[in-house]
Amino acid sequence: MTINTSRRGFLKGAAAASAVLIVGARPDGALAAASSDGAQLNPFVKIDADGTVTAIVKHFEMGQGPATGLPTIIAEELGVTMDQIEYEFAPSDPQVYNNLLFGPFQGTGGSTAIANSWMQYRQAGAAAREMLINAAAQSWGVDPSGVTIEDGIITAGEKTAPIAEFVAAASQLEVPAEPRLKDPSEFRLIGNESVRRKDSAIKGNGQAKFAMDVHLPNQMVAMIKRPESRGGIALGFDDSASKEIKGYINAAILPNQAGVAVYAENTWAAIQARDMLEVEWDMSAAETRDSDQIKAEIKAALDAEPEFNVNQADVAAVTAAIDGADTVIEQSFYFPLLAHAPMEPLNCTIEQTAEGDIILHDGAQMPTGPHMAYQQIFQLPPENIQIKTMLAGGSFGRRATPDADYQVEAALAFVVTDRSRPVKLVWTREDDIRSGYYRPAFGHKARVGLDADGNIVGWQHQVAGQSIMKGTPFESFSVHDGVDHSSVEGIADSPYNIPGMALGLTDTPKATSVLWWRSVGHTHTGYVMEVMMDLAAKAAGRDPVEFRLSYLADGDDPDQSRKAGVLKLAAEKANWGNPAEGRAQGIAVHKSFGSYAAQVVEVSGDPESGIKIEKVTCAVDCGIAVNPDVVRAQMEGGIGYGIGHVMRGQITLTGGAVDQSNFPDYEPLRIGDIAAIDVHIVPSAEAPTGVGEPGTPPAAPALANAINTLSGVQIAAHPMTEDGISFV
């Protein structure tokens, strides 16, 4: 997904939002400007009578930091301290709280939370400041230009007052359409290393409330018994054994027959009762393939003419250039299905109010998805459906399915009851691993030709795998002329100035339900680009950093210079070329979601007795780093996510059924797997871009390149255990 944060785009969105506030919200009181408790100055800023500011956060918090970042932006422009601002999650309203890059759709994804909110939240904070200043100026009879707000105190000459004093008066004023924004030189909080996460304390002492922690009075817990493989249909069930379980209530086939809902008084009873339930399945339409067959289909697609000539290349010319090259490097790659496996298993809770409204309690990544689905399922207008966004225990993409899968499942489990009791749908870890959505399997085949001087003369690259976006509501964002950009992003739009690139793509048949997974297509494209660049550099006898820089040499192209910038910084900070005795280094650099990240991985040991990942050094250019320590944390986490899965993660199918079931056989990264990570942020005055995902793509290829340098082993299939690599 391309990120574009133009000021014009923002203003259009802000104007629409303000109009909704003024016209649509004020008369009915939903966002009423003033009350005895304080005031909501605009959709994003609420100030209590005691002066506590609340930032209304339109993005959910899965750990990536918007519950800190968006309040930081508001506090900066408003003129309050981080201690004076709290946050709450926005209600579901795609007109007011939409992601400005998604159209009228509220949601978090594509590493856009800060990028799309940047100008909107700055303007919201600045508008609130101007309203308070104007209210104070009117009251004091002074010119607004002489009034300031700092640390929550309004000052004009000798006169001072806490913002609370003018909240009510300010709320009666028009929201200024073009408030003056701070010059970046005036920033005190944005970019400030001392700003800490707003959610640290509650997550360290057990007080944080995730959706899993919802306990509504009289609620039932529902678990779904699903078929062994996707596509099975529930025909009937026998719950005589389940009835022996204390707390078991009953069971019902879901209206779509995709499973049987088991209801119980508590979670443990639901787990046991579901285990005991016998279900009669019609498996005639269920998936029956093995993952080896999916792999073979992908391999066959790579050996055939590609379905799409993605970059309209003169393939014959590129082929001829490679055929005539001095050196040709050819390599195939395979990437398996991967599960997201966020720590908090999927869950959500539905209740119906006495008035017949529906309330969903959910770690809602894309509230508009379930909100739209629920209008159909419950036959209610949007205003009668509320979504209460809770903290989410990770997602990595999993909580944002185009079909709102688990929220719909919960609704189906709710509609077959009499709706007198709230229903909390809980997935177990086994459900998560076995019944989920997966990073699609992909294959690549790349041929690169080098001339006698070690320069690239042609790069032929074929990609095959299952499209994520086709057939979803997001198709129009990503699919153009048949090409799902998310299958080839990171190659098709690489900043490298590679001569003679021919990029082909073949969509392979639907293998299972697939979904974006932290960094989407870049999970495999970044790997292949950076492993091939390294192989080419080595074949040319050139230093991998120097080789890459020679394809990023256009200083007038910010895309190239910023990518070169992180590459040079990572190399410098890692002391590139001088690893400690017994160690080897590997490097990779990749642009994704508008940000640039380079990483150097340093390894020791050997593939047979075990590779040790000693250190990862990362440089990132994400424009202005709103919360530098959050940026650093996202790089650390992105690196861990990228490396953890290529070490030993894969989902395989036997007869259509997922072979893995829980962490013992879908082993996560553990604390000892990476000894140290060191992150450096490039100072920048550019608008902020993403950080949730860009740390992931370079990590695995940097590791592979380091292992290749150390041992000569070329890693072509994941997980790396498939290539005979063990880790210590």
Place this chain on the structure above:
Amino acid sequence: MALSLKLNGETHTVDAEPGTPLLWVIRDELKLTGTKFGCGVASCGACTVHVNGEPVRSCQTYVEDLEDAEITTIEAIGDDKIGAAVQQAWVELDVVQCGYCQSGQVMSAVGLLSENPKPSAEEIDEYMWGNACRCATYQRIRAGVQRASEILEA
């Protein structure tokens, strides 16, 4: 059946069948939701609580085995000097991301520091191996344990 559990210094009478994991009594009966369900098979550590001062996985600890045991959950670990130091370190270093595993991380870290007040990085890695964090906050967990050790030493 009615069982008596001593948890966070108070005695609770709970209604649970033998074989019920302590996790579900804590979460669903006592409504103490800081202890998390992550895997149910003692493979992720999100459900870690202390039984007689030792970290255990509450998803694989059964109510009938806890007679006379002193159970401590994340909600009360801050009353303990080591627990308070770990929580302080976690905030100072902003260890958390999504936070779902962190109750368990804190409980394990307290267990480690209780038996080894000054653990090396290798000792931390070994002790904390069973506490998974899908956000990969491991580097800060390691630093957090060391920072808590410093706080306690001061």
